[in-house]
Amino acid sequence: MTSYGTPRGTSNPWSDLNRPPLNAAALRRAVVVPGALWSDLDVVAATGSTNSDLAAKAASGAPEGTVLVAEEQTSGRGRLDRRWSAPPRSGLFFSVLLRPGGPGGAGLTPVPAHRWGWLPLLTGVAVATALSRAAGVDTALKWPNDLLLTADGEERKTGGILAERVGEDGVVIGIGVNVSLEAGELPVPTATSLALAGAPGTDRDPLLRAVLRSLDDWYGRWREADGDPDRCRLRQTYAAGCATLGRQVRAELPGGRELSGTAVAVDGDGRLVIAGPDGEQAVGAGDVIHLRPTAEE
Structure with missing residues (x-):
């Protein structure tokens, strides 16, 4: 079920001792336990996108709690169909299958669909909490799906979350966290990694366990x-934990519209409320940019 095979054209997973492969068997023993959410965990050497692969598994009836981890993603996807990649074993690249629209354990009823918009935000809280405990860093959240760390005195993105609905009752959530990337390996200048932010803990095995728990x-x-x-x-x-609230922001909305103002709240459906010249408006989708304060401020 788990593959440590090295795909053609890639290096031996043990060739870089600073980036050892994950131990799938140990991870499975640690998180796939009675009473836990996680029902299966698989680690593959490389894939295009763990979200795409897990969505296919979901369509074939994979149970809630299925986890798919890749040592390398060659066609990783973010929101707005952005593409990104990272060196093998330099981060955590994985997806999980949740079925909030189905019956849960202990007689839980399906969660109403209008509340599913909270899942990316819930995941952000879970990841930030885990990184604080296991990596020893304070992680801030940028609405709706970015993980921020402070490096060189500036907020920089160290990870992201992508939630995609599958079928009538499921959601696949992809999580990517830059762990050991060096400055020359960053995809964009505004990114960072746990290592570059001075995290004392960068062993991926305990980090992944902490995030899943x-x-x-x-x-x-x-x-x-x-x-x-x-x-x-x-x-x-x-x-x-949201770095967006209280900030001046510009939201680039579907259809080419823009909305600027102060991010004042997150409403009951997980939407960002922005107070602008025309009053408060709730934004449920779009790209939010943190604006730098003016010199007068």
Whole structure:
């Protein structure tokens, strides 16, 4: 089931001792346990996109809690169909299958679809919590799906989240975190990695375990609350760690429209509320840019 085989044209996974391969068997023993969300975990040497692969598995009936990890993604996808790649074993590149529209354990009922928009934000909270504990870094959240670290005195992106609906009851969530990338390997100048941000913990095995356990915890709370972000304290926790709130932002919206103003809140459906010249408007999709303060500010 798990492959450590080296694809043609790639280097031996042990050729870089600073980037050893993940131990799939140990990971599976640690997270696929009775009572946990995770039902299966597979590690592949390389793939185009873990989200695409796991969506195909979901269509074939894969159960909730299936996890697919890749040591390398050759066609990784972000929001707005952005593409990115990273050196093999330089980060965490994985997807998980959740089925919030189906019955949960212990008699839980399906979560209403209008609350599924919280899943990327929930994942951000879970990842940030895990990185704080396991990597020893403070991770901020940029609405709706970016993970930020401070490096060289500036906020820089170290990871991202992509949620895609599959079928009637499922969502595949892809997570990418730059762990050991060096400056010359960064995809864009505004990116960073755990290593470049001075994280004391960069061993990918415990980092992945911590993220999956944290996601299990937050997803369980959310499901028990029927997806209500206030009952499970998700909205409060997200707001506390969100670097977007209180900032001047520009939202580039579908259809070429733009909205500028102050990000003042996240509403009950996970949308960003922006106060602008025409009052407050809730943004559910788009690209949000943090604007630098003016010299007068």
